[in-house]
Amino acid sequence: MHAKHYFRLTAFAACVATAAASSSALAANAPGLFFDDFSQAHVQALGAQGWTLRHAAGHPGISGAQWGPATVALVPDPQQAGNQFLRLRASTDGTPQGTTQAQICHARKYFEGTYAARIRFSDEPVSGEDGDVVVQTFYVVSPLKHDFDPEFSEVDWEYLPNGGWGDPTTRLYGITWQTVRIDPWQAHNQAHQEKRSVAGWHTLVLQIQGGKTRHYLDGVLLAEHGGRNYPVVPMSINFNLWFSPGGLLPVSKSPRVYEQDVDWVLHAKDQLLTPLQVDAQVQALRAGGHTAIDKIAPGTPALASTCDF
DSSP: OOHHHHHHHHHHHHHHHHHHHHHHHHHHHOTTEEEEOOOOSSTHHHHHTTEEEOOOOOSSSOTTOEEOGGGEEEEEOSSSTTOEEEEEEEEESSSSTTOEEEEEEEEEEEOSEEEEEEEEEOSSOSBSOSOOOEEEEEEEEOOOOSTTOTTOOEEEEEEETTOBTTBOOOEEEEEEEEEEETTTTEEEEEEEEEOSOOOEEEEEEEEEETTEEEEEETTEEEEEEEGGGSOOSOEEEEEEEEEOTTOOOOOOSSOEEEEEEEEEEEEEETOOOOHHHHHHHHHHHHHTTOOEEEOOOOOSSOOOOOOOO
């Protein structure tokens, strides 16, 4: 390479690095920013940073299934030294008492803006026979106080690798809810179905602003919803991994075990970030050594985040 060209490329790289560091400092101090890349030393440290691991029984999933801390772990990234993932783990032997499901929630104080997470979905269990109707998710939600609660708010990403709910097709759902009645089931929402496998790592983005919600998968806009389905109250940030009632394989001696990994999660309050801006924000934060930031104040009074829905 010509020396002059080499010098120019080196200078350009230095400028990029300087800009990234500057962007990182601004991002880290910006009001209305939440970011976590799950670098905590142990699972118990998640609680000190606002996360709740679900213990309570109830919807969604198998009635009588167990929830608890053993279903959530922090695991090293096999491809990148020093990085680690949040791992959700669910298992079943086909019986309610032999079924465990996983959920983790962050405080109920999030409303309009941009939500994003980098997630690894899977089409097959890590052990046991494949075929249970398993649901792998990233979503924001408020409590459902009663049937057809008009204040209920929820925006979802849900992946069903083995189909379910009357359709055997592998698909990714992008859903914005108005309200629902659990039993007997009656839902009012808008949904997009991406009918293909999305096994592997993906960046999921939700935008909620100005009466519209938008679902992006790896930078591609898949759905835009709005109208009466638009959220109306603050929500919590959630990841969960659960089995659909009526969708379990027959009872077996060996449990079927599924996993879902999360690399990082981000929320920018009242800001519409494009997927490219989300990626740049995350890179800048990591370049600056920022692993967990919460600049979003709770409401007055603070709303309870019970992590049971």
